[in-house]
Amino acid sequence: MLKRITVTCFVTLLAAGTVSFAQDGAATYKSKCQMCHGATGMADTPAGKSTKARPFNDPEVMKMSEADLINVTTNGHNKMPAYKGKLTDAQIKDVVAYIKTLQK
Ligand code: HEC
Numbered sequence: 001m002l003k004r005i006t007v008t009c010f011v012t013l014l015a016a017g018t019v020s021f022a023q024d025g026a027a028t029y030k031s032k033c034q035m036c037h038g039a040t041g042m043a044d045t046p047a048g049k050s051t052k053a054r055p056f057n058d059p060e061v062m063k064m065s066e067a068d069l070i071n072v073t074t075n076g077h078n079k080m081p082a083y084k085g086k087l088t089d090a091q092i093k094d095v096v097a098y099i100k101t102l103q104k
Helices: 002-037 046-051 066-075 089-102
Strands: none
Touching: 002 046, 002 089, 066 089
16 A cells, blocks of 8 residues: 555656656746747747847758757857856756747
């Protein structure tokens, strides 16, 4: 009986961990990126237009690899701010994974 409860707890913890991992990228995006890149990644915000951000499904952006996207987020490019030191490598990876979901 006790064993079963322990197993259930463990599975619940694992599931909770997975969910918060997926939400981290989305939460980071909403608080730090959305004002320029837009809620759906279309860069259709005033800040997106004035900084000339492209929609994430632009053919040029679709050609970029995950490593390229991580590199731009880390080191910045033109008006895109660098997030090195502001976000951890893991956070950058999560937020880029979230961007990938916006490209579909
Ligand atoms: C101040 C507005 C602004 C903010 C805030 C911003 N970006 Fe950008 N981002 C840009 C612009 C402008 C570009 C295009 C840069 C260029 O000309 O190559 C860009 C480009 C990118 C690219 C490369 C692909 C592309 O569209 O050219 C990625 C990936 C990216 N941003 C991710 C992020 C992430 C992740 C965040 C939040 C952590 C973020 N950006 C926050 C303005 C912004």
